[in-house]
Amino acid sequence: MQKTQLWRRLILTSMVVLAAWLGLRHQLVGGGPKGAAPLDSFCPFGAVETAATLAVSGTFIEKTNWSNLILFGGLVLSAFLAGSFFCGWLCPLGALQDFFAWASKKIFGRQLELGRNLDHIFSYGRYLMLVIIVVATYYANELVFESYDPYKAFFHFKFEDYIPVLVIGLFIAGSMAISRFWCRYLCPLGGLVGLFNKLGSLRPGRKAETCISCHRCDRVCPTAVKITEREKITDSSCVSCLKCVDACPVPETLTIKSKGLFLVLGLLAFFLPPLITQVTGIWQSTPVAAEIEQINDPAQIKGWMTLEDVARAFGLDKNQLARELGLSEAETGEHLKEVMAEKGKDMDYLRAYIAEKLKEK
Ligand code: SF4
Ligand code: SF4
Incomplete structure (x- = not known):
């Protein structure tokens, strides 16, 4: 060869x-x-x-x-x-x-x-x-x-x-x-x-x-x-x-x-x-934590974010969200993608749910 x-x-x-x-x-x-x-x-x-x-x-x-x-x-x-x-x-x-x-x-x-x-x-x-x-x-x-x-x-x-x-x-x-x-x-x-x-x-x-x-x-x-x-x-x-x-x-x-x-x-x-x-230092391949502060639309919620992040970003009650979604205290600090998958739901379900909560606010 x-x-x-x-x-x-x-x-x-x-x-x-x-x-x-x-x-x-x-x-x-x-x-x-x-x-x-x-x-x-x-x-x-x-x-x-x-x-x-x-x-x-x-x-x-x-x-x-x-x-x-x-x-x-x-x-x-x-x-x-x-x-x-x-x-x-x-x-x-x-x-x-x-x-x-x-x-x-x-x-x-x-x-x-x-x-x-x-x-x-x-x-x-x-x-x-x-x-x-x-x-x-x-x-x-x-x-x-x-x-x-x-x-x-x-x-x-x-x-x-x-x-x-x-x-x-x-x-x-x-x-x-x-x-x-x-x-x-x-x-x-x-x-x-x-x-x-x-x-x-x-x-x-x-x-x-x-x-x-x-x-x-x-x-x-x-x-x-x-x-x-x-x-x-x-x-x-x-x-x-x-x-x-x-x-x-x-x-x-x-x-x-x-x-x-x-x-x-x-x-x-x-x-x-x-x-x-x-x-x-220009290279960026992982999301930056600052993205959490910038979200203003449920469509921007990412799978790597936690329920705590989402509640804080949208001014929602974390405990109420956790209760309604059936998440434990520990799960509110874990990546949403995995947590929702364990509940048999996907991220679109969560985004739609948060959008509803914002309408009720
Ligand atoms: S024409 Fe292109 S693809 Fe075909 S053998 Fe030559 S270099 Fe390889
Ligand atoms: S056809 Fe011509 S170019 Fe192709 S391998 Fe034979 S000699 Fe080389």
Whole structure:
């Protein structure tokens, strides 16, 4: 195996471990201002989901934070310099798809490939997903996609109902059947990042004069880009894995300007913004306690708040609320999301209940 691909596997595996650690830490430590940040605040796509709400009302959608914007900034920077570097080298879901593709080839010997026209039509699924998620998130004022997001299903380590299990099952089946099916047909972030492949000089290029048309590049491409029909690979479905470059048997025929520069720029661009903001104290991934003082609408009540917080913020009698909700004294100081779940109720029930109490006031 080429050194480049070894590096890629090593980095991707590290990203899977990092995502699993972040998800597990949140489950073990809990959320809120003093807890561990939710997995959602470590996803660049969270910035896209919260952008409209942030622009209109100046507030983040619950579970998103400055960290999402910073990671998205790093992603855009890396995309400007190295195209869809994130998809091929950093995304934990990309790593999982590569692993299931490998397992599928071991078990079944091959993967399926949709016809060219179907592949092209389905690739717009990414943009359809993008529009639906952005619009629905804005109007619902919550992360509507989180229950169906494979990133969350795999790394959140909480199975409250059958949906994450179903998502994981479908994701594994899809990845085993069709190489990088999620990236190619469904991933809203991948669709967005792929557009940057049209820019930048660090793209694989093919010299038609020396190409012997062996089609090795076409065969190894995980997203079925027709490399032998291109002189520069700018397709939005390319995940910048460089497998084609590594597979070409003719020197100086399918190349990228500098693999080292590509890797260093891609990594630095993505990781420097979170590192610098961590050091300077700008990074924010957990909610701040001051948010409690700012709430003036029951819709703003978050799962990490306590009944004590809510009673204080709205000037309501904590003991009366606790009695009516069937909570013990100790439970008034615990996170509402868990407390309400134990009572078989969700946060919307609580928000509606508080709204009623405010009307009675
Ligand atoms: S075109 Fe090359 S770099 Fe892009 S996804 Fe295919 S194999 Fe990877
Ligand atoms: S692997 Fe290289 S020589 Fe073979 S078809 Fe692709 S670009 Fe041409």
